Each structure stands twice: as C-alpha cells, then as structure tokens.
Amino acid sequence: MSRKPHYAWFVLTAAWLAFMGVGLIRFVYPYVVPAMEETLGISHAVMGTIISGFFWADTVMRIVWGMLSDRFGTRLTTLLGLALLSVGFFIMSFATGIFSLVIGFIVCGVGAAALFIMPSPLLSRWFGQSRRSTAIGIVTTAATLVTIVAGFIVPVVLTNNPYNAIWRTEAIFVLVILAVNFFVLADSPAEKGLTPYGASIEELDAIKVNSKGNVWARDRILRVLKDGAFYQIAGSYFVYGVAYTGVLTFLVGYFVEVGWTAGAASHLVALFGMAGLIGALVWGVVGDRLAKRHVFGMTLGMQGLGILVLVLAGQTPAMAYLGVILFGLGGSGPVVMIAAIQADYFDRSTIGTSFGLCAACFSIASAVSPIIGGVLADSTGTLRSALLMGLVGSLIGAVLISLLREPRTVKAVPKSR
The missing domain is CATH 1.20.1250.20 (MFS general substrate transporter like domains)
Known part of the structure; x- marks a missing residue:
C-alpha cells in the first residue's frame, strides 16, 4: 500500500x-x-x-x-x-x-x-x-x-x-x-498535526x-541586527544584486555593441534564462548536501567566471554560449541560497524579518546598479565596463560569504515524518 x-x-x-x-x-x-x-x-x-x-x-x-x-x-x-x-x-x-x-x-x-x-x-x-x-x-x-x-x-x-x-x-x-x-x-506542519518533512x-x-514564548519578541529582532553574520549575508546579496542586475540590464546592448544582431542577442539571453531554470534546481539539491555558505560563494564565483568569459568572447559563438550558460547557472544560485541559509543562522520565528531585510538589499542594488553601469559605460564609451563592474561585484560577494562563520545549528539527518 x-x-x-x-x-x-x-x-x-x-x-x-x-x-x-x-x-x-x-x-x-x-x-x-x-x-x-x-x-x-x-x-x-x-x-x-x-x-x-x-x-x-x-x-x-x-x-x-x-x-x-x-x-x-x-x-x-x-x-x-x-x-x-x-x-x-x-x-x-x-x-x-x-x-x-x-x-x-x-x-x-x-x-x-x-x-x-x-x-x-x-x-x-x-x-x-x-x-x-x-x-x-x-x-x-x-x-x-x-x-x-x-x-x-x-x-x-x-x-x-x-x-x-x-x-x-x-x-x-x-x-x-x-x-x-x-x-x-498552511503556516506550519503543526496545523496539520505533522512535523517538518x-x-x-x-x-x-x-x-x-x-515555540515557547512570544514568537515576535523585540529582543529576537534585535538579535538579528546585532549578529555580524546578518551583515555578511546581506552584504553578499547586495553586491550580487549589483553584479547580476547591472550586467543583465545591458547584456543585449553589449552583444549588439560587439557585433551580434539584436535577434541573436535575444536568443543568447533566452539561453541564459534556461540555464537559470536548471541552475535553481541543481543548486537547491547541492545546498542540501554541502554547506550553504560555500554553495553561495561557489555560485557567485561561477557568475563572475561567466561574466569574464562574456567580456573576452566578442563574436566567438562558443565563448558567448559558454558565458551566458555560466552566468545563468551561477546567477540562479544566490536566489536559492539566500532563502535557504536564513534558518541556519536565525531563529525560525524571525526568518521573515531577516530575509525581508536581505531581500531589500537586493532591491536597492537592482535600482542603483543600472545607473552606475550606465555612468561607467558613458564615461568609457563601452558597455564592457558595466560587465567588469559585475565581475568585481561577483568576486567581492564570493569572498564575503565564504568567510561567514559556521552556523550554530544542529546537523540535520534526513528523516521523513
């Protein structure tokens, strides 16, 4: 049965x-x-x-x-x-x-x-x-x-x-x-008489x-803001946002600048989306088997590598395809890891708050990075400078999150309930 x-x-x-x-x-x-x-x-x-x-x-x-x-x-x-x-x-x-x-x-x-x-x-x-x-x-x-x-x-x-x-x-x-x-x-397994899967x-x-006591006590919120790990996680996600959004905003324009047609450039961006779809599934599985902070850093490094390949690719099809695939695969990782890593470092009753603050950092980065990238492109005369900004941001984020301390949580043993 x-x-x-x-x-x-x-x-x-x-x-x-x-x-x-x-x-x-x-x-x-x-x-x-x-x-x-x-x-x-x-x-x-x-x-x-x-x-x-x-x-x-x-x-x-x-x-x-x-x-x-x-x-x-x-x-x-x-x-x-x-x-x-x-x-x-x-x-x-x-x-x-x-x-x-x-x-x-x-x-x-x-x-x-x-x-x-x-x-x-x-x-x-x-x-x-x-x-x-x-x-x-x-x-x-x-x-x-x-x-x-x-x-x-x-x-x-x-x-x-x-x-x-x-x-x-x-x-x-x-x-x-x-x-x-x-x-x-349903908010929690307890509502259904179950335990977490x-x-x-x-x-x-x-x-x-x-589960005992006030689940939204002021001291628990302050505990998040006083934890140095929060600023490393949020900072890594911010520079990821600068790199990811800053590059993606100008990616089609960059391809056209180096000699690709607008149609071919759009196809390359579509390939980027497909790589991201696969990457989200892959990094989710990997994140359950390796330390999430290391997977976070690994994906940022892969994103940076993809951007570097794109900078060097020019009109070389093989390098351009490789670049967008690496950029798509790597760029999908931090989105998964930023959500998954919260429960490793913060109380479950304040995960919404900690994640909301981290997510806001990404939104701010998404708002300002196109402006910074545009100014760099205007001052240098090429969109390649916007990609180099993304490369630097990816590397900074990879180093910052990799230096994060180990989580003070129990080691989970797979067990369905």
Missing part, C-alpha cells in the same frame, strides 16, 4: 504557483513596455519613471512583509500579496494615463514583495534542514519559467490585441492562484524549545 504524500509537498506546490506571481510582473513588463509607450504616447524616460514605482514599492515592502509574516503568518501575507498583485494588474489593464499606470505598478510592487518573501519563512517551517534548499530551489523556478514562456506567448498576443489584454489575463490568472493558495496553504530529531527538539 502506497504512503500518502507528506502535506509539505502540497504546500510547496501552492508556494510554486504563488511565486509565479513575481515573474508575472517582473519578467513580463519588458515585453509590454513598447506597446504601452505607443498606446499612451509616452517617452522611454517617462516609462522608466513609471516602472521605478514598482521597484521602490517592492524594496520598502519586502522589509514590511517580512516582519508581518513573522507576526501574522506567511499564509495571510501570501494571500494578501496575491490579492494586491491582481488588483494592480486590473488597474494597469484599465489605465488610460500616467497616473493610473503608476498606481498600478506601485500596487503590483507591494503585492509582489510579499510573494518574494514567502518561500524562506514558509518552507523553512515545512522542510527540515536536509530538504530545505531543494524545496526553495523548486519554488524559485516558477518565476524563471515565466521568463521563458513569456518570450514566446506575449509577442503573439500583442500582435492582435492591445497591451491591456496581457494585464487583464494575468489579473484573472493570479485570482486562480489565490484560490488555490486559500484552500491549500525531513527534519532530524535534534531539529524537532529545537522547534519545541523555540
């Missing part, structure tokens, strides 16, 4: 669908921007300002949602995030001017921030230390999959429909995801001890 699957896998499925919401806004809007500019008659500069509303809302709300998830539970914050994301899409679909479009992007930013925070606190409670990285790696593939699929579907839809159709369809789709999460998502006996004992 077959065993009934642990409910953790149902939670993971719901979380995967919810995390898809991050991709539905962050990785779809670039395809829709030209149509919005043409329909509304606005310039690139104005469009960029409108979109920046999303990123700044996302940055601030990652911190807020992280704290709220610790206080009220990840289920509630995820449902609210999905609801706000759907509302934002509806506002954007009916937008007839700049103001309404700005409001739509800001509301989407507020909602998407909750979904980005969700995997770390939720899956750290549902999966033991020996399964956590794999679970988080699976969930993060949802946003990457959107990137790949959108490249084929969105241009076709826009051929015969106004841009509003994209946002309206996504709004309805997010409502469906909201319904699934409403019926499936793959948790060791030592982990279960630690959970019993930590």
Whole structure:
C-alpha cells in the first residue's frame, strides 16, 4: 500500500504557483513596455519613471512583509500579496494615463514583495534542514519559467490585441492562484498535526524549545541586527544584486555593441534564462548536501567566471554560449541560497524579518546598479565596463560569504515524518 504524500509537498506546490506571481510582473513588463509607450504616447524616460514605482514599492515592502509574516503568518501575507498583485494588474489593464499606470505598478510592487518573501519563512517551517534548499530551489523556478514562456506567448498576443489584454489575463490568472493558495496553504506542519518533512530529531527538539514564548519578541529582532553574520549575508546579496542586475540590464546592448544582431542577442539571453531554470534546481539539491555558505560563494564565483568569459568572447559563438550558460547557472544560485541559509543562522520565528531585510538589499542594488553601469559605460564609451563592474561585484560577494562563520545549528539527518 502506497504512503500518502507528506502535506509539505502540497504546500510547496501552492508556494510554486504563488511565486509565479513575481515573474508575472517582473519578467513580463519588458515585453509590454513598447506597446504601452505607443498606446499612451509616452517617452522611454517617462516609462522608466513609471516602472521605478514598482521597484521602490517592492524594496520598502519586502522589509514590511517580512516582519508581518513573522507576526501574522506567511499564509495571510501570501494571500494578501496575491490579492494586491491582481488588483494592480486590473488597474494597469484599465489605465488610460500616467497616473493610473503608476498606481498600478506601485500596487503590483507591494503585492509582489510579499510573494518574494514567502518561500524562506514558509518552507523553512515545512522542510527540515536536509530538504530545505531543494524545496526553495523548486519554488524559485516558477518565476524563471515565466521568463521563458513569456518570450514566446506575449509577442503573439500583442500582435492582435492591445497591451491591456496581457494585464487583464494575468489579473484573472493570479485570482486562480489565490484560490488555490486559500484552500491549500498552511503556516506550519503543526496545523496539520505533522512535523517538518525531513527534519532530524535534534531539529524537532529545537522547534519545541523555540515555540515557547512570544514568537515576535523585540529582543529576537534585535538579535538579528546585532549578529555580524546578518551583515555578511546581506552584504553578499547586495553586491550580487549589483553584479547580476547591472550586467543583465545591458547584456543585449553589449552583444549588439560587439557585433551580434539584436535577434541573436535575444536568443543568447533566452539561453541564459534556461540555464537559470536548471541552475535553481541543481543548486537547491547541492545546498542540501554541502554547506550553504560555500554553495553561495561557489555560485557567485561561477557568475563572475561567466561574466569574464562574456567580456573576452566578442563574436566567438562558443565563448558567448559558454558565458551566458555560466552566468545563468551561477546567477540562479544566490536566489536559492539566500532563502535557504536564513534558518541556519536565525531563529525560525524571525526568518521573515531577516530575509525581508536581505531581500531589500537586493532591491536597492537592482535600482542603483543600472545607473552606475550606465555612468561607467558613458564615461568609457563601452558597455564592457558595466560587465567588469559585475565581475568585481561577483568576486567581492564570493569572498564575503565564504568567510561567514559556521552556523550554530544542529546537523540535520534526513528523516521523513
């Protein structure tokens, strides 16, 4: 007689669908921007300002949602995030001017921030230390999959429909995801009379001890901010954001600059997305078998190597393909590891807060790195300088996270319960 699957896998499925919401806004809007500019008659500069509303809302709300998830539970914050994301899409679909479009992007930013925070606190409670990285790696593939699929579907839809159709369809789709999460998502295994999947006996004992008292006490938050490990982890994620976003922003332009056609450059970026999809799964499994801080550093090093190969590649196809594959594989690792490493260093009751603060560092880096990269490119006359910025950032992050102390946690022994 077959065993009934642990409910953790149902939670993971719901979380995967919810995390898809991050991709539905962050990785779809670039395809829709030209149509919005043409329909509304606005310039690139104005469009960029409108979109920046999303990123700044996302940055601030990652911190807020992280704290709220610790206080009220990840289920509630995820449902609210999905609801706000759907509302934002509806506002954007009916937008007839700049103001309404700005409001739509800001509301989407507020909602998407909750979904980005969700995997770390939720899956750290549902999966033991020996399964956590794999679970988080699976969930993060949802946003990457959107990137790949959108490249084929969105241009076709826009051929015969106004841009509003994209946002309206996504709004309805997010409502469906909201319904699934409403019926499936649960904050912790205890609600179902279960223990975390793959948790060791030592982990279960630690959970019993930590479950006593105020789960959102002020001293626990201060303990995170007073821990030097927090600043190493957050700092590594910040320079990763500088490197990753700074390079990705100008990657197509760089390929065109060195002699590739725009079409060929787009194909190379699509290959980057596919490599990232595979990388998220691979690094999740590896992170459950090796020290997460070492895997974090390893992936940053691979990202840096990929950028270096791209700098040297020019129009050499083999080197260009190798470069984007290494960049995609390495660049997907820190996203998985930053979520998985939280429970190794911080109390489970404050993971939302610690992860929210780390995630905000990445958002800030994403906002400023294109500006820095653009200034460097303008001053040197080549986008290669933006890639070199990414190379330096990757190496700094790899060294910083590799120097992180060992976690003060028990060693997990795989054990399904």
